[in-house]
Amino acid sequence: MGSRDGQAVSPGSRMFHAPGFDCYVIAVMGVKKRIHLQLIKQGLSNTLLNHPRFCSNMVKEGRKWRWNPTTVNLEDHVIVPEIDSYLEFADPDRFLEDYVSNVTKTPLDMSKPLWEMHFLNLKTSEAEAVCVMRVHHSLGDGASLMSLLLAASRKASDSLALPTVPVLKKATLDRPPSGWCLWRFLLVLWGIVTLLWNTLVDLAMFALTVLFLRDSDTPLKGAPGMELKTMRFVHRHLSMDDVKLVKTAMKMTINDVLLGVTLAGLTRYLNRAYGFRIKGLKLNVYIRQNDGTGAEETGGKQRPNHNHNLNNIRLRATIMVNVRPSAGIQELADMMGERSKARWGWGNCLGFVVVPFVIASQDDPLQYLRQAKAIIDRKKHSLESICTFYCSKLVLKFLGIKVASAITRRVFLNTTMAFSNVVGPLEEISSFGHPLAYIAPSTYGYPHALTIHFQSYHEKMTLSMAVDPSAIRDPHLLCDDFQLSLGLIRDAVNKNLVPAAV
Known part of the structure; x- marks a missing residue:
């Protein structure tokens, strides 16, 4: 039920x-064209202001909080900064990064609905204008907010059609012949045993992480109290064609490929960092070649970036998993158009998954993919996210919000980074008459120095990073490592696809 009835805050x-x-x-x-503010305001009034969460604020009644329906003054939530003309000759991309970081320094006003949108008619290297949307995480998780964006948008090619998103296919297992009843029974039994075993191991590791199991101190791990620091937000567009090529050739999922690229990119970054600090090597200079690839160069000679002392690093990512399906795009569109009184779940029903990242240099780039697939397949055959969700509910019920938040914070403090992948539309979309060039979401407020998000949109796969600049001083170099890693993996796949010469 929506907050129009004063629903309790979950x-x-x-x-x-x-x-x-x-x-x-x-x-x-x-945005692909300059922003027409009046069109935007009219569109927001017809859609977002009909959404219960976006026209309610949080109020405390006794010891409980609830969503309080309120009248929204759109001018309080739509911000249009003045931009000096000198930026036409300066660096607009850098200005945008600085602007987004500065936005995060000020918390949202709790007396109003917890969202705001900034519109900048600033031409960057990637767009004619930019919209920066900030929403408090209490309003919903990433998947819910993406569904909301799509429900308020239309296909760029058809102003009446809602966007389409990929449909996840359920995995099917090859079954033995029906006559092999005993064999089938043994397979099912083995599957149940491994599922229970994996879940018990994962929950034990989760508990140890809460208690004392801490990741290694690396250049990617932040110092205590870093959730209070101002983060830097950068993004990089990766080739969706390359991702799909690797996915098809290796018979993997998009998630497998992205995690493999992440393993390779982080290994490359740490290789460079520990190359100076442990081995005392001369400074490795990262150069960009004419073909767009990068290489390490020392003394004028290229060499592979391998440091085999990384094997003892413990580096894990915390992934928040929505255990309740989000409302469908059509249902959200109908609700915001006030054509439906359907009730649906909204908010944060999140379980936690702690994913170990194997940091080790590989001579074969495809090995990163194989490692990633093994990690994901193992986590898929576990009930860790569901169990942590229900455990958190029990802690909240019997021990209270302070204990539950302290436990959650311990998980983030003892791991290195956060990781997520959100599926976007298959085609270009237009929001209130403004076609979008890209979508680069991120989060902040976690006690992590690095948060990595992948966002698909049409023919782009956008890598977004939120970094603590005191720990990761050149986030663009880390983006280069991801982009180069995808290129090396693609080249290795293409090499394997070419038949050997007779």
Whole structure:
């Protein structure tokens, strides 16, 4: 039920307001033409202001919080900054990065609905204008907010049609012949045993992480209290064609490929960092070649970036998993158009998954993909996310929000990074008559120095990073490592596809 009836704030949403865990979602969206503000305001009035969460604020009644329906003054939520003309000759991309970072320094006003949108008629290298949307995480998770964006948009090629998103196919297992009853029974039994075993191991590791199991101190891990620091937000567009090529050739999923690229990119970055600090090597200079690839160069000679002392690093990512399906795009569109009174779930029903990243240099780039697939396949055959969700509900019920948020914060403090992948539309979309060039979402407020998001959109796969600049001083170099890693993996796949010469 929506907040028009004063719905109680869910425990998961309340946790995102806990001290030391005040979390936000921020999305940078490139627009293909200059922004017409009146069209935007009219579109927001007809859609977003009909959404219960976006026209309610949080109020406390006794010891409980609820969503309080309120009248929204759109001018309080739509911000149009003045941009000096000198930027036409300066660096607009750098200005945008600085602007987004500065936006995060100020918390949202709790007396109003917890969202705002900034519109910049600033021409960057990737778009004619930019929209920066900031939403408090208590309003919903990434998947819910993406569904909301799509429901308020239309296909760029058809102003009446809602966007389409990929349909996830359920995995099917090859079954033995029906006559092999005993064999089938043994397979099912083995599957149940391994599922229970994997879940028990994952829950034990989760508990140890809460208690004392901490990741290694690396250049990617932040210092205590870093959730209070101002983050830097950068993004890089990767080739969706390359991702799909690798996916098809290796018979993997998009998630497998992206995690493999992440393993390779982080290994490359740490290789470079520890190349100076441990081995005392001369400074490795990262050069960009004419074909867009990069290479390490020392003394004028290229060499592979391999440092085999990385094997002892413990580096894990925390992934928040939505255990409740989000409302469908059509249902959201109908609700915002006030054509439907359907009830649907909204908010944060999140379980936690802790994913170990194998940091080790590989001579064969495809090995990163194989490692990633093994990690994901193992996690798929576990009930870790569901169990952690229900465990958190029990803790919230019997021990309270302070204990639950402290436990959650411990998980983030003892791991290195956050990781997510959100599926976007298959075609270009237009929001209130403004076609989007890209979508680059991220989050901040977690006690992590690095948060990695992948966002698909039409023919782009956008890599977004939120970094602590005191720990990761050149996030663009880290983006280069990801882009180069995808290129090397693609080249290795193409090499394997070419038949050997007779």
